[in-house]
Amino acid sequence: MDNDAQKPVQLIINPRSGYGGRHHMLGELRASLRRARLEATEYVTKGYDDAARCASEIAGLVRAVLVWGGDGTVNAVANGLAGSDTPILPYPAGTENLLAKELRIPSDPHRIVEILQYGRIVRCDMGRINGRSFMLIIGVGFDGEVVRRLSITRSGHISHLSYFWPIWRTFWEHNFPRMRIVADGRQIFDDFGLAFIGNISRYAVGLRICHNAVYDDGLLDLVVFSCREQTALLFHAAWTLLRRHPLKGNVIYKQFRNLRIECDRTVFSQVDGDVGPDTPLDISVAPAQIRLIIPHEKPNAWGLWPWKGSNGT
Numbered sequence: 001m002d003n004d005a006q007k008p009v010q011l012i013i014n015p016r017s018g019y020g021g022r023h024h025m026l027g028e029l030r031a032s033l034r035r036a037r038l039e040a041t042e043y044v045t046k047g048y049d050d051a052a053r054c055a056s057e058i059a060g061l062v063r064a065v066l067v068w069g070g071d072g073t074v075n076a077v078a079n080g081l082a083g084s085d086t087p088i089l090p091y092p093a094g095t096e097n098l099l100a101k102e103l104r105i106p107s108d109p110h111r112i113v114e115i116l117q118y119g120r121i122v123r124c125d126m127g128r129i130n131g132r133s134f135m136l137i138i139g140v141g142f143d144g145e146v147v148r149r150l151s152i153t154r155s156g157h158i159s160h161l162s163y164f165w166p167i168w169r170t171f172w173e174h175n176f177p178r179m180r181i182v183a184d185g186r187q188i189f190d191d192f193g194l195a196f197i198g199n200i201s202r203y204a205v206g207l208r209i210c211h212n213a214v215y216d217d218g219l220l221d222l223v224v225f226s227c228r229e230q231t232a233l234l235f236h237a238a239w240t241l242l243r244r245h246p247l248k249g250n251v252i253y254k255q256f257r258n259l260r261i262e263c264d265r266t267v268f269s270q271v272d273g274d275v276g277p278d279t280p281l282d283i284s285v286a287p288a289q290i291r292l293i294i295p296h297e298k299p300n301a302w303g304l305w306p307w308k309g310s311n312g313t
């Protein structure tokens with residue numbers, strides 16, 4: 001990053017992201033940047049395409065892009081910067097902040113500026129679905145229908161509570177589709193169910209569905225829950241909460257580079273929490289597409305305790 005040290009930091013702000021309480025943190029972040037004598041230019045985005053366009057225009061011209069927003073904003077910026085050397089540091093200002101959690105990025109503005117200056121740069125894979133990019137996780141079937149319902153009724157900021165009625169209604173009304181899944185040229189599933197494809201391990205509300213997924217191994221992780229009726233879904237959900245899948249139940253877990261999903265009818269998907277394309281789906285991995293700035297791992301004495309688990313949080 002030495003050659004880039006003279007360049008300014010670009011702050012891309014999504015003014016609609018996150019909770020009201022987080023907005024005073026933006027002032028603290030600006031103050032922390034000033035204290036560190038980092039020159040920062042700011043851009044307030046009007047939406048997804050605007051954030052992607054801004055990012056593509058500044059690729060190579062700035063030292064790093066600090067994204068103030070949720071996963072959707074980070075996704076837009078990543079799309080704009082894909083293939084460039086300009087690194088991204090996501091500030092967790094959204095509802096879920098799955099990527100920031102996966103990278104263990106804190107919300108303390110002072111720490112963020114430290115990471116910006118002294119953090120480690122890693123390459124991150126992106127996924128492709130029917131010609132568009134994704135960074136986090138795709139859901140096909142049940143999950144896609146929930147997000148579709150939410151998108152019809154949503155107005156303004158989404159909280160976890162916003163999902164309650166869409167999940168409740170989808171739970172009772174959903175007919176599980178028959179899916180034929182071909183991974184790297186081999187058919188691995190032909191039955192009723194729902195599927196998830198992850199570039200990272202985290203899913204909403206702390207679940208880890210694709211629990212072995214890592215963002216820099218050049219592979220995507222697939223989890224298929226075989227499921228024909230509502231009660232089976234409850235069992236899958238329970239085992240997932242207990243992080244015991246795929247040891248329990250009728251579950252496939254597989255890593256792949258190319259995947260095709262066809263269904264017996266048109267089925268919805270969600271991509272990184274937003275409405276995705278309908279089936280059939282062609283999904284692949286695009287290795288090492290973007291650069292991210294992440295904290296250095298600190299030796300953690302708690303990690304030595306047997307009940308803590310090797311992957312921390």
Ligand SMILES: [Mg+2]
Pocket residue numbers: 125198199213214215216217218219220221
């Ligand atoms: Mg991976």
